[in-house]
Amino acid sequence: MMKKFILVLNLGSTTTKVALFRDLNCHIVKTYSHDKELISQDISAQKAARYDTVMMFLSEAGITPEDISIVASRGGLLHPVEGGTYLINDDMLLDLTSGKYGDHASNLSGILAAEFSKNHGIEAVITDPVVVDELCNEAKYTGLKNVKRTSIFHALNQKAAARKYADSVGQTYENLNLIVIHMGGGITVGAHHLGKVIDVNNGLNGDGPMSPTRAGSLPADGLLKYMAERNLSKNEMIHLISKAGGLLSHLNTEDVRDITADINKGNRHSAEVLEAMAFQIGKEIGAKAAVLRGQVDQIIFTGGVSYSNYVMDLITPYISFIAPVTIYPGEFEMEALAYGAYTVSNDRTLLKTYKAEGSHD
Numbered sequence: 001m002m003k004k005f006i007l008v009l010n011l012g013s014t015t016t017k018v019a020l021f022r023d024l025n026c027h028i029v030k031t032y033s034h035d036k037e038l039i040s041q042d043i044s045a046q047k048a049a050r051y052d053t054v055m056m057f058l059s060e061a062g063i064t065p066e067d068i069s070i071v072a073s074r075g076g077l078l079h080p081v082e083g084g085t086y087l088i089n090d091d092m093l094l095d096l097t098s099g100k101y102g103d104h105a106s107n108l109s110g111i112l113a114a115e116f117s118k119n120h121g122i123e124a125v126i127t128d129p130v131v132v133d134e135l136c137n138e139a140k141y142t143g144l145k146n147v148k149r150t151s152i153f154h155a156l157n158q159k160a161a162a163r164k165y166a167d168s169v170g171q172t173y174e175n176l177n178l179i180v181i182h183m184g185g186g187i188t189v190g191a192h193h194l195g196k197v198i199d200v201n202n203g204l205n206g207d208g209p210m211s212p213t214r215a216g217s218l219p220a221d222g223l224l225k226y227m228a229e230r231n232l233s234k235n236e237m238i239h240l241i242s243k244a245g246g247l248l249s250h251l252n253t254e255d256v257r258d259i260t261a262d263i264n265k266g267n268r269h270s271a272e273v274l275e276a277m278a279f280q281i282g283k284e285i286g287a288k289a290a291v292l293r294g295q296v297d298q299i300i301f302t303g304g305v306s307y308s309n310y311v312m313d314l315i316t317p318y319i320s321f322i323a324p325v326t327i328y329p330g331e332f333e334m335e336a337l338a339y340g341a342y343t344v345s346n347d348r349t350l351l352k353t354y355k356a357e358g359s360h361d
Contacts, residue, residue: 005021005067007020009113010334011074016034017029018030018031026335044097069122070345071122072125073110074109075110075127075129075156078129078131080132081352082352084352086127088110093110093114094356096111110124125340127337127339130204132151132153153197153201155197157332159180160302160333161180162178172195176192181299183302183306184331185212186214187203187209188203189281201217209280213242213246213254215249216280218241247259260274260310274311282315283318286322298325299326300326
């Protein structure tokens with residue numbers, strides 16, 4: 001028998017976001033910002049303080065663990081998986097804790113959920129982690145035999161926005177062809193074919209349009225020359241591509257609001273850079289329309305940058321001929337996590353099992 005609340009955990013690099021849902025209705029949500037001393041530590045060193053934050057949230061809300069039916073957590077860096085909701089088991093916890101597939105604050109969401117689960121005997125799950133891989137076989141190929149394209153994108157928010165649109169028109173996500181664009185610090189453009197993301201740019205490691213902090217696709221010869229001239233290491237280049245590229249590289253800020261304010265003051269260089277980003281986003285959407293063979297029911301924008309009317313007005317002329325446009329500014333991650341937990345609580349056949357690579361169980 002289900003208990004009262006779904007506890008939702010979504011940890012970022014500098015914040016811990018926690019919520020309580022009753023069924024699919026948000027009861028309370030709060031974001032805790034952490035000081036530089038804590039977030040400068042490695043992930044394992046942050047665990048105790050972050051866990052205390054979650055327990056403080058429950059105390060402030062007047063909720064005990066006995067009032068919680070299930071914990072819904074953001075997924076971290078794991079091996080590629082199909083979209084859906086997964087039980088946090090020993091295999092997953094080991095991969096998150098070891099950082100086998102990368103160290104990121106999102107790993108802590110699953111680690112804390114597992115700790116809460118162990119301490120209080122409450123099931124914990126993740127939904128649609130960033131490593132969701134539903135790419136069609138053709139999308140994985142590159143021009144070099146031993147280099148494959150990988151799927152890293154805003155799966156949770158893209159799929160949430162897609163389902164939100166489908167509900168609004170009385171359809172199911174699995175019956176539509178959609179192009180969904182998440183525009184935040186990174187930008188990902190996904191081709192959603194009947195409930196599967198069959199093609200999407202890697203929004204972290206140098207693929208697709210430039211974004212507020214990421215470089216996007218780069219000419220190989222120019223990149224190699226840049227590395228050689230500056231004697232940069234692989235890790236230094238990864239940092240530039242994933243954290244110091246895009247608008248930040250060109251304009252020394254990733255904040256679109258500041259950039260549009262400069263444009264309004266007559267800064268032509270800022271205008272050119274933002275126009276270039278919009279141009280690249282438009283091209284990527286056109287490419288995804290080709291992947292869907294022109295059969296596109298709707299183009300959906302989400303993420304923080306989609307609040308900017310200036311940016312949307314730049315992009316729209318490139319894509320308006322493809323399909324109608326819907327904009328869902330911001331993100332729906334907490335709702336999507338609660339939805340994943342709610343659905344598997346009501347239909348156990350939907351709960352998936354994560355297995356470590358090489359496992360034959």
